[in-house]
Amino acid sequence: MKISPSLAPPEAPVATACPPAPAKSRFWPEGWWKLMEFRIGILPLPVLVVLIGVLTAFIWADKFPAAGKTPNDVCTMLAVLAVGGFVCAELGKRLPVIKHIGGAAIFATFIPSYLAFHEYVPAVIVQSVTDFTRATNFLYLFIACIIVGSILSMDRTVLIRGFLKIFVPLAAGSVAAALVGTAVGTLLGIGAKETLFYIVIPIMGGGVGEGAIPLSVGYSEILHLKQGEEFARILPPVMLGSLTAILLAGTLNFVGKKFPHLTGEGRIQPGQHDDLHPQQEEITGHLDVSHIAAGASVAITLYLLGVAVGTLPPEAFRLPAPVVMLFLAVAVKLASAVPPLVQHGAGVVYKFFRSAVTYPLLFAIGVAMTPWDKLMAALHPANLLTIVATVVTLMTTGYFVGRWVKLYPIEAAIINACHSGQGGTGDVAILTAANRMQIMPFAQIATRIGGAITVTVALITLKWIG
Numbered sequence: 001m002k003i004s005p006s007l008a009p010p011e012a013p014v015a016t017a018c019p020p021a022p023a024k025s026r027f028w029p030e031g032w033w034k035l036m037e038f039r040i041g042i043l044p045l046p047v048l049v050v051l052i053g054v055l056t057a058f059i060w061a062d063k064f065p066a067a068g069k070t071p072n073d074v075c076t077m078l079a080v081l082a083v084g085g086f087v088c089a090e091l092g093k094r095l096p097v098i099k100h101i102g103g104a105a106i107f108a109t110f111i112p113s114y115l116a117f118h119e120y121v122p123a124v125i126v127q128s129v130t131d132f133t134r135a136t137n138f139l140y141l142f143i144a145c146i147i148v149g150s151i152l153s154m155d156r157t158v159l160i161r162g163f164l165k166i167f168v169p170l171a172a173g174s175v176a177a178a179l180v181g182t183a184v185g186t187l188l189g190i191g192a193k194e195t196l197f198y199i200v201i202p203i204m205g206g207g208v209g210e211g212a213i214p215l216s217v218g219y220s221e222i223l224h225l226k227q228g229e230e231f232a233r234i235l236p237p238v239m240l241g242s243l244t245a246i247l248l249a250g251t252l253n254f255v256g257k258k259f260p261h262l263t264g265e266g267r268i269q270p271g272q273h274d275d276l277h278p279q280q281e282e283i284t285g286h287l288d289v290s291h292i293a294a295g296a297s298v299a300i301t302l303y304l305l306g307v308a309v310g311t312l313p314p315e316a317f318r319l320p321a322p323v324v325m326l327f328l329a330v331a332v333k334l335a336s337a338v339p340p341l342v343q344h345g346a347g348v349v350y351k352f353f354r355s356a357v358t359y360p361l362l363f364a365i366g367v368a369m370t371p372w373d374k375l376m377a378a379l380h381p382a383n384l385l386t387i388v389a390t391v392v393t394l395m396t397t398g399y400f401v402g403r404w405v406k407l408y409p410i411e412a413a414i415i416n417a418c419h420s421g422q423g424g425t426g427d428v429a430i431l432t433a434a435n436r437m438q439i440m441p442f443a444q445i446a447t448r449i450g451g452a453i454t455v456t457v458a459l460i461t462l463k464w465i466g
Contacts, residue, residue: 041086042356048086051079059122077132078360080125084112085363102250102433108359109429110243110375112366117373126367133368140303142353142361143322143424146440148299149350151329152343153438159333162268166415166442168405170450173397173416174204181390188382193465199386201458202234203241204394206451207423208369212238218459236378237387239370242422242429244391249417250433252395256410263410266438270406287344295345298338302328322424323448326441354437358428365425391420411439418443419450 036044043051058071088111092103115121133139151159178200185195197219205211216231223230256263264270306324332338338346378384395413402412414434418427427443 040090041082041359043082043086048083051083055080055083059124072128072132074132074136077128080129081360081363084367085359085361088112088363089359100250100254102246102253102429104359105250105362105429105432106243106246108362109246109366109370110372112363113370113372113375116367117371121367129364130368133364139361139365139424139428140322141300142357142428143440143444144299144303144325145296145346145349145353146437147322147326147444148302148329149295149346149348149353150438151326151333151441152295152298152338152346153350154333156334156336159330162407162442163330163445165269165405165407166412166445169398169401169407169412169416170419170446172401173394174419174450174454176397177204177390177394177420180393181386184389185382185386188385190382190386195386197458197462198233199237199383200390201454202237203387203390203420204451204454205234205238205458206447206455207242207421207426208235208238211423211451211455214455215458218455219462222459222463232374235371235374237383238422239375240378240384240387241391241420242426243375244388245395245417245420245426246429246433248391248395249414249430252410252413253434253436262408264408266411266436268407268411268415268439268442270408287341287348291341291345292348293345294342295347296349298332298342298346299349302332319452320448322444326444326448329441350438358432358437362425362429362432365429369425370422391417394420411436415439415442415446419446421447423447423451 032046035046038045040048055076058076085108088108089104091111092105092107093099095103098106112121116126154162178196181200181203182192182196185199186192190199202212202215205215212231212234216234219230219234220226256265302325303321305328306321306326309324310319310321378387394416398416399409399413402416403409414430414436417430417434421427421430421443424444424447427440427447431437431440431443
């Protein structure tokens with residue numbers, strides 16, 4: 001008997017395994033770990049909150065002598081710099097437009113300067129940060145680790161070719177910037193001599209210690225004026241030139257993202273590669289902590305050798321310690337005097353300082369070395385236009401001449417920008433804004449050697465024309 005399909009009994013449902021109920025998420029410890037992974041800079045959010053609370057308590061207690069004074073030991077100072085630097089940088093990273101032109105570096109440097117000048121930062125913190133920064137001079141530890149680590153990660157052949165090539169756009173940019181800057185200042189009524197010696201030359205003089213101070217001493221002796229007054233005239237263009245370079249370097253980083261064929265993302269010429277493959281974020285092999293410590297010791301040793309060599313006679317031929325260290329590091333690399341694992345260790349030290357120390361250092365620079373009132377003193381429209389014209393010409397010339405000598409044009413322009421920076425502090429800010437800290441060795445050439453040549457030629461010229 002045939003049964004109609006419509007009358008057939010329904011098939012028994014197939015048994016399926018019920019999915020297990022999702023495990024209830026626990027706050028401790030999984031939720032807490034997620035919270036700890038949310039970081040401001042390198043600081044986990046709970047750690048940042050605790051640090052702010054503790055530092056606030058210290059500052060409050062400082063107002064009451066019976067409660068004790070704010071500690072000024074190295075741990076407290078590192079906490080202050082980390083909180084200030086990473087919070088300011090985070091603000092710069094999150095603002096529209098600004099975040100694309102180096103906002104993190106700008107905010108980490110100039111917001112502290114503004115706050116300190118207007119006394120929004122407690123005086124005890126300003127004094128402690130200033131004393132700590134000047135007493136430890138840890139800027140040079142930073143530069144040493146950045147330079148040595150980046151050089152030891154470079155290809156030897158490309159390294160020497162890059163050092164030779166970089167002088168061409170640097171020299172061409174310096175001459176063009178001097179001519180254009182002087183012409184613009186003259187047309188705006190400042191006067192050719194005033195523009196050249198008090199705006200253009202200070203911008204390219206190598207910063208404050210190696211540029212503004214020697215220039216002010218030389219000007220005062222040649223012109224029989226007071227050195228302090230000359231320094232006050234020279235300093236504002238140095239600072240505003242550096243700020244302009246930071247903004248433009250950040251802009252070039254943004255342009256490089258849109259037009260990747262114009263940039264090597266930190267490599268200065270096409271075909272450049274690294275023997276040790278530092279692009280790998282995780283270094284494999286037998287690298288251990290001792291190799292990292294050895295890499296740091298190499299950096300410190302080369303810096304101290306630079307200090308020692310820089311004191312040898314004759315005085316007229318002495319070079320700043322970072323410049324001597326730079327050439328020693330190149331010699332060590334070319335001679336293969338450091339084994340590969342120690343070179344890897346130096347690379348790890350470089351990465352640590354780049355990610356963990358940059359913004360705290362910029363915060364210290366802003367508080368201790370960037371007087372806000374001097375920066376504002378140069379905001380006269382004619383001065384400002386002359387400063388911008390000088391820096392733009394310097395970088396534009398570097399861009400096109402760098403391309404002509406087979407360098408990546410954006411990297412060449414950024415290196416030229418460092419010639420208009422505020423010395424070593426300016427190099428850190430400019431390269432941070434450009435996200436190209438690995439070209440610090442070439443930036444030091446532009447800043448130190450380019451600045452020294454600029455100051456020497458300026459003083460000889462001024463003495464000749466009277």
